Amino acid sequence: MGIEADLFLASECALLLSAVALIAAIFISKSKRRTDSPKAIRTAEQAARMLSLLCIALMTAFLIARTIRTGHGPFTSMYEFSAAFVWGILLMSIVFSWRYKNLVIHLSGFILSGCLLIYIGTLSPDAAPLVPALQNSLLLSAHVFAAVIAYGAFTIGFIASILYVIQKNDRFHALPTLSKLEDISYHSVVIGFPFMTLVIVLGAIWADIAWGTFWSWDPKETASLVTWLLYAGYLHTRLLKNWRGRKSAILLIVGFIAVIFTFFGNYLFGGLHSYA
Amino acid sequence: MKSIFRMLKSTRLAVSLILILAVLCLIGILLPQIPAEFSATPDGYAWWVENIAYRQVGDSCYTLEALGLFEVFRSGWFICATVLLILNILACIIPRIRSIQRESKKTGVKSDEDFYRQGKYVFAFDISSAQKRLCETAERALDDRHYSAIREEAPGAVYFAGEKRGLSKWATLFVHLSLILLLTGVLIGSLSGFRNSSFVVVEGETKAVGNGTGLSVYLDSFSDEYWEDGTPKDYRSDVAIYQNNEEVKSGIVRVNHPLTVHGVSFHQGSFGEAVMLRMLDADGNVAFQQSIPLTEYQTNDDFIRPKGAVSLPQNDYNIVLLGSAVNGTDPYIGTDQIGVEFYDENLNFIGWLVLDHDTPQQLGDLQIQYSRLQYSGFLVSKDPGGPFIWTAAGLFLLGLGMIFYFPYRRIWIRTSAISEHETRVMLRIDGQKSLGLENEARILLKELGLLEEPEESNVGH
Ligand code: HEM
Numbered sequence: 001m002g003i004e005a006d007l008f009l010a011s012e013c014a015l016l017l018s019a020v021a022l023i024a025a026i027f028i029s030k031s032k033r034r035t036d037s038p039k040a041i042r043t044a045e046q047a048a049r050m051l052s053l054l055c056i057a058l059m060t061a062f063l064i065a066r067t068i069r070t071g072h073g074p075f076t077s078m079y080e081f082s083a084a085f086v087w088g089i090l091l092m093s094i095v096f097s098w099r100y101k102n103l104v105i106h107l108s109g110f111i112l113s114g115c116l117l118i119y120i121g122t123l124s125p126d127a128a129p130l131v132p133a134l135q136n137s138l139l140l141s142a143h144v145f146a147a148v149i150a151y152g153a154f155t156i157g158f159i160a161s162i163l164y165v166i167q168k169n170d171r172f173h174a175l176p177t178l179s180k181l182e183d184i185s186y187h188s189v190v191i192g193f194p195f196m197t198l199v200i201v202l203g204a205i206w207a208d209i210a211w212g213t214f215w216s217w218d219p220k221e222t223a224s225l226v227t228w229l230l231y232a233g234y235l236h237t238r239l240l241k242n243w244r245g246r247k248s249a250i251l252l253i254v255g256f257i258a259v260i261f262t263f264f265g266n267y268l269f270g271g272l273h274s275y276a
Numbered sequence: 277m278k279s280i281f282r283m284l285k286s287t288r289l290a291v292s293l294i295l296i297l298a299v300l301c302l303i304g305i306l307l308p309q310i311p312a313e314f315s316a317t318p319d320g321y322a323w324w325v326e327n328i329a330y331r332q333v334g335d336s337c338y339t340l341e342a343l344g345l346f347e348v349f350r351s352g353w354f355i356c357a358t359v360l361l362i363l364n365i366l367a368c369i370i371p372r373i374r375s376i377q378r379e380s381k382k383t384g385v386k387s388d389e390d391f392y393r394q395g396k397y398v399f400a401f402d403i404s405s406a407q408k409r410l411c412e413t414a415e416r417a418l419d420d421r422h423y424s425a426i427r428e429e430a431p432g433a434v435y436f437a438g439e440k441r442g443l444s445k446w447a448t449l450f451v452h453l454s455l456i457l458l459l460t461g462v463l464i465g466s467l468s469g470f471r472n473s474s475f476v477v478v479e480g481e482t483k484a485v486g487n488g489t490g491l492s493v494y495l496d497s498f499s500d501e502y503w504e505d506g507t508p509k510d511y512r513s514d515v516a517i518y519q520n521n522e523e524v525k526s527g528i529v530r531v532n533h534p535l536t537v538h539g540v541s542f543h544q545g546s547f548g549e550a551v552m553l554r555m556l557d558a559d560g561n562v563a564f565q566q567s568i569p570l571t572e573y574q575t576n577d578d579f580i581r582p583k584g585a586v587s588l589p590q591n592d593y594n595i596v597l598l599g600s601a602v603n604g605t606d607p608y609i610g611t612d613q614i615g616v617e618f619y620d621e622n623l624n625f626i627g628w629l630v631l632d633h634d635t636p637q638q639l640g641d642l643q644i645q646y647s648r649l650q651y652s653g654f655l656v657s658k659d660p661g662g663p664f665i666w667t668a669a670g671l672f673l674l675g676l677g678m679i680f681y682f683p684y685r686r687i688w689i690r691t692s693a694i695s696e697h698e699t700r701v702m703l704r705i706d707g708q709k710s711l712g713l714e715n716e717a718r719i720l721l722k723e724l725g726l727l728e729e730p731e732e733s734n735v736g737h
Pocket residue numbers: 229232235236239240285286287290294361364365368369372448451452455676679708
């Protein structure tokens with residue numbers, strides 16, 4: 001238990017440091033008095049990126065340590081699943097900020113991860129033994145891993161959409177431009193939607209093996225279908241009705257609310273997934 | 277007719293249907309849904325609405341019931357929306373087949389400058405290189421980037437038109453057809469499959485599956501194991517499956533490890549206590565012998581006890597068997613005992629007794645005794661829709677991958693000689709997906725040796 005707790009704490013510290021470094025880097029690069037040399041900007045950015053990489057490395061180490069101790073992937077309780085979700089958001093924040101050269105997205109993702117880490121702190125880290133239905137490590141891991149990637153990507157889409165609504169006419173110099181936010185949102189769905197589909201398909205395969213039925217309208221299952229339909233709606237309105245901008249952003253925000261609903265669904269409604 | 281088709285084709289209908297389905301799902305999550313065992317009979321249905329649903333939603337339960345909202349996923353609303361969605365998808369997608377087919381032939385190889393200017397990603401350069409050499413580089417670059425390209429010449433100009441991943445043109449079609457395949461699979465499953473979620477077999481007993489399968493299941497033994505903290509670890513049923521009295525398969529059924537015979541799957545479901553009840557007459561002949569699973573529960577004086585029932589046709593008796601309470605220490609029925617209640621044919625209570633495990637007791641001129649067994653409850657199902665559903669899911673994922681990650685791309689290059697050493701190059705690149713298109717264009721320009729050109733004039737946006 002010791003090393004795991006240490007790694008968790010270290011991840012939290014690294015997250016805090018990264019956030020501070022990100023704020024500093026954003027502040028330096030966007031400050032009106034552009035007296036600072038470009039070198040200072042680059043150094044600040046690099047420091048922030050290094051710290052973020054350290055943070056995700058520590059989080060990865062934490063998840064691996066836990067996997068070794070419990071003998072199964074970190075995918076079987078709210079504690080483990082939330083930690084995996086944090087990992088997904090960190091990963092996607094880093095990937096998107098690197099791809100779109102933007103630190104605000106990065107910072108927002110890290111702040112959300114921080115909130116989730118605080119929530120995890122309130123959960124019990126004890127690892128319960130696996131009930132029979134969960135003893136299918138391959139499918140379980142693939143199912144939840146796909147969810148982590150999908151939810152991580154949708155989180156970025158959510159952040160970009162919120163920023164889009166705030167940004168309005170490119171009024172904030174510090175935020176990404178509207179068109180960049182639009183691209184980021186769309187890209188997040190391009191990653192999230194196929195993975196969400198995979199989550200549902202793998203879940204159905206697993207249910208078919210464990211319970212003899214691929215679909216039973218269990219609340220968590222249904223919530224994931226609603227989420228999936230909302231993102232399908234986003235793709236269609238975008239492609240066929242040429243929806244862009246604010247309307248699409250709001251649809252993605254609603255989509256993300258559905259993600260949260262799906263994530264906590266078993267807490268709210270019970271059902272077959274109530275172990276998670 | 278035409279206007280119906282136009283409506284079926286509309287995106288507004290598609291978006292509305294997707295939203296309607298989402299809302300219906302939400303209702304299904306928020307409102308209690310009637311479990312299958314109650315909805316199977318009208319009595320059970322009425323009882324459930326009056327008791328369970330009433331307790332949760334009050335008087336509105338009758339309105340909600342009339343609207344079918346306690347069975348949302350089987351309601352007319354849901355089925356209608358799904359059928360409309362299928363028609364909608366077909367109406368949207370079928371007319372597109374022709375246009376997809378024509379896609380690559382739509383614009384010719386020799387296009388004028390206006391055609392280039394209309395594109396989203398368009399680049400134009402005047403560069404100091406001989407036209408011939410440039411064309412050779414272009415051919416190589418297109419080849420390197422896996423475009424299948426054609427070359428045509430006109431006086432003063434050489435044209436290239438290429439495309440790649442032609443199959444991906446069809447990916448949106450795959451995606452929608454696979455949805456239809458999926459729903460077809462669901463339909464086939466619900467029409468010609470069956471599902472019994474509480475097929476109970478007691479240890480040592482053989483029971484017929486029915487549903488026209490000709491199969492029967494013999495349960496040799498059942499065992500349950502627990503982790504140290506009491507959470508379940510493993511449930512295993514050792515079974516043999518017979519068809520026409522011939523064993524066709526045997527093995528262990530565990531959670532996550534079903535057994536399948538001729539398309540019929542046996543999954544581990546529930547388990548519990550069973551009783552082998554035996555009565556001997558005065559001459560020592562067996563008057564009655566049957567194993568009875570205690571699959572139900574009876575609540576009495578705050579005690580919840582496993583319960584099973586059986587009727588004795590010869591004597592017009594009905595017998596109810598009760599196990600020791602599961603929610604506390606039972607003052608009447610110990611853990612090694614069983615309660616036996618007797619009722620007459622009109623279900624009037626006659627009397628009761630408590631039996632000790634494997635200890636005969638005299639009852640009039642009958643000797644009655646029981647021994648303890650376990651029962652195992654299986655989920656038996658046959659779903660001929662399965663293969664359709666899994667194929668559909670695979671095609672859907674494949675289609676999504678092609679749409680988003682291996683999209684169809686087209687490219688046009690036009691070179692015209694300005695002078696002997698100067699050539700004008702125009703390049704247009706199109707694709708169903710704009711993501712990564714700019715990047716692709718950049719790579720091509722680099723291969724053409726054009727990116728370093730200082731006098732770049734970007735005609736596009
Ligand atoms: C739940 C149901 C549906 C799902 C999951 C689905 C999925 C998809 C996906 C993933 C795409 C590609 C999106 C993109 O390229 O960004 C797409 C495109 C499209 N969908 Fe759907 N779809 C559904 C229902 C419908 C319906 C009901 C219609 C009929 C109006 C429709 C018509 C189209 C059309 C016309 C395209 C564009 C095709 C193209 O670009 O060639 N879809 N759909």
